[in-house]
């Protein structure tokens with residue numbers, strides 16, 4: 095994205111303000127299908143509808159701010175991933191992106207598996223009926239209690255993240271008289287984010303066991319020697335919001351190399367590799383994500399080629415998309431409050447939520463789009479910053495965007511692609527009440543996570 099002039103303003107400004115924005119779209123009323131979920135469109139009155147329901151009705155019934163999740167789109171994306179990878183691979187949805195019991199049921203029905211990384215996520219998954227053998231348990235610091243619950247439930251795999259954990263899990267499994275299926279998470283020295291990747295990233299991070307300096311090989315040695323463990327494979331996760339497959343290529347090559355070393359040393363060919371998640375989605379018109387079938391083909395080609403070169407049987411591949419499934423399926427609906435034009439700079443548009451329902455902009459400098467959705471407008475575009483209502487100047491939802499200049503308090507605006515890492519990272523900062531998640535499908539809307547109430551706040555505060 096480039097900083098560039100835009101035809102209509104900012105009005106009264108001689109100097110362009112600092113910012114990271116492209117020119118406004120030719121017509122702000124057109125909803126870019128890249129960033130909106132699949133059933134989103136505008137009705138005859140110009141209001142945005144999702145699943146056939148207009149936002150004004152949704153706002154009236156469920157209030158704002160609120161997340162609206164396009165259930166048909168979610169299910170379609172699950173199917174697309176499952177179909178793309180086919181019966182010889184496994185797709186694990188990364189529950190940390192957004193998890194609720196309804197989501198677990200959809201995953202189960204659409205044939206996906208599920209990654210969890212805490213006792214709370216495990217409880218949600220099991221409570222909603224996900225078969226334990228379709229659950230993978232992750233995390234760099236699983237507690238003994240969490241490991242015990244996971245082993246007792248019979249999860250399909252535990253992804254081991256440290257030498258201490260290898261011993262802990264083996265001990266717990268052995269005490270229960272079971273062999274726990276495990277993978278070892280390795281750090282392959284690749285770090286990938288959006289358009290760049292580094293093939294020589296240093297291993298200075300909390301996750302995984304380094305391939306470099308033989309640590310991963312030593313972890314494999316120990317895991318193979320312990321009765322409580324059945325080592326089924328090696329796991330690698332290289333980053334987030336990735337568009338370029340080159341990082342996966344390097345990662346897959348290094349993982350396959352390790353499998354070859356394990357074969358040479360121990361005479362065993364581990365049957366599985368997991369290449370993690372991190373596939374990117376479109377937050378703005380400038381992002382061009384790949385389709386699941388392209389990703390599946392690219393990954394399977396890389397692994398097949400590397401295995402042929404190493405004379406290994408091709409292992410079963412698993413992937414763990416979180417954002418790429420749920421991210422595009424939801425938008426956050428806000429009501430516009432205070433509008434503050436700053437001469438020569440930009441217009442600050444305050445909404446009734448903020449960093450408590452979307453921390454990603456403040457935390458990662460994430461970029462989002464925004465649109466006026468309760469009506470259309472023929473007014474000129476104005477450069478805006480959409481901000482929340484919290485007592486923090488970094489409380490920004492959309493840093494740089496264009497909205498029609500006739501925007502007024504009471505209008506509804508929506509931020510698309512907020513399905514991942516927004517509700518799941520939501521907080522009660524300023525005693526904000528975390529917004530509901532409403533699933534919309536074929537003319538029906540139902541709450542799947544209800545809005546928090548002030549009673550909920552007081553219930554935790556025991557005086």
Ligand SMILES: *Cc1c(COP(=O)(O)O)cnc(C)c1O
Pocket residue numbers: 188190191209232331333334335370371372373414415416417418514
């Ligand atoms: C976070 C994470 C994922 C999912 O990442 P997305 O960017 O949401 O696809 C998958 N696997 C592991 C191990 C993770 O930590």
